[in-house]
Amino acid sequence: MHLTSSPVDWYAARAGGVVAYVLLSANVTIGLLMTGQKSMKHWPRFALEDVHRFGGILVGTFLVLHITAVAIDAYLPFSLTSLVVPLVASYRPIWTALGIVAAELLLALAFTNHYRNVQISYRFWRRAHFVNFVVWGAATLHGLGSGTDRSAAWFVLIDAVAVGTVCALITWRVLRRWRPSASLLRIAPVAAALIAVVTIGALARGPLRFQPKEWNAASFSDTLQGRILVNNGVTRGIVSMAGNGTGSQRVLVRADLLVSPQRLVSTEFQMEYLPSGALCTGTVTQVHGSSFRATCHLPDGAARYIDAHWPQSVDGTVTSGVLTAHA
Incomplete structure (x- = not known):
């Protein structure tokens, strides 16, 4: 729960x-x-x-x-x-x-x-x-x-x-x-x-000493799961991917694309670190059929470079994907 x-x-x-x-x-x-x-x-x-x-x-x-x-x-x-x-x-x-x-x-x-x-x-x-x-x-x-x-x-x-x-x-x-x-x-x-x-x-x-993971890790590789939603309008459409990364650093991610038939109009990317709640915001820099790259910045100005890819699916479900980040 x-x-x-x-x-x-x-x-x-x-x-x-x-x-x-x-x-x-x-x-x-x-x-x-x-x-x-x-x-x-x-x-x-x-x-x-x-x-x-x-x-x-x-x-x-x-x-x-x-x-x-x-x-x-x-x-x-x-x-x-x-x-x-x-x-x-x-x-x-x-x-x-x-x-x-x-x-x-x-x-x-x-x-x-x-x-x-x-x-x-x-x-x-x-x-x-x-x-x-x-x-x-x-x-x-x-x-x-x-x-x-x-x-x-x-x-x-x-x-x-x-x-x-x-x-x-x-x-x-x-x-x-x-x-x-x-x-x-x-x-x-x-x-x-x-x-x-x-x-x-x-x-x-000694033997019970706690060794914490890095807080808001700069570099990590997680398993990615989520879902892709597509809403098409008359002249433009919105493609959104929302998911979560589980592994060495828990994160929530969301990528939003505003698209037209001829071009990519604008993008937005967010990644929330768990459990700190630190929010990294930025833009999607590259998009392919089942992958994207993004750049975001934390409140202190630190940059994170994100690479996400996953197996193609018919219903838009993202499973067994990989989400990597580095500074």
Whole structure:
């Protein structure tokens, strides 16, 4: 369900996912503080419970924003099925599947919270609540493995703080049950946090490092698909070709020709880069039966030289064509 190619949608998808993860990490932290019976001077328990409950609602809200923005974006290779069924997506399937599993488990937890003490016993709800750790862990790995910002310093910092805090609190909570020495209870959580931070940094800057494609690539070769429309008038006619290029650089292209029986009157060419939305406008310079060449300029004045050709068809459908561009 691809409804828009606006870069705003792409930014919304990224922002929604990051904010949802930050809120989820904060909620897990609050939950660990409450279950660990950790007292806070300026925050009574009932206030923490209210914040915890409202935080869960906010997590769900930003998660819906993230998923919706991904679903409607024209650049991202996700169908509705690939957003619901794990391992169906073609883009980094394992890491994407972790995000899907986290979202679906979070939805299941929302139902247990809603029906707590009504149709679900407190004992069952309490045990189900431990699934929050699975949700948080899957969300962490999803961001590290599939997020396009995963190697950015600010994102690594967010992940490191979140993972370090949660790991320290989990270590502190587990150790309290064993009644260790006071020194161990202080040192072990700090050590766990440091190990977690180093691990996150190593993964984000090492094997999971994001290597982005060139933004608004100057040179590329794509597969071209589209359609040719012909409207003939009494003295002049319009021939239009609209299509999209898929490959190393997603683009939308349109070439319009105003023709008369004797000559080519005027031409216009447009190419829109995805997902940036940058528009390259110009003219068609050469036309043949199943090919054309065009020249266009981006808003900053940079020129692009386009060559498109495709197999001839009877119904005007363009399939298995080739669209190349160079500066």
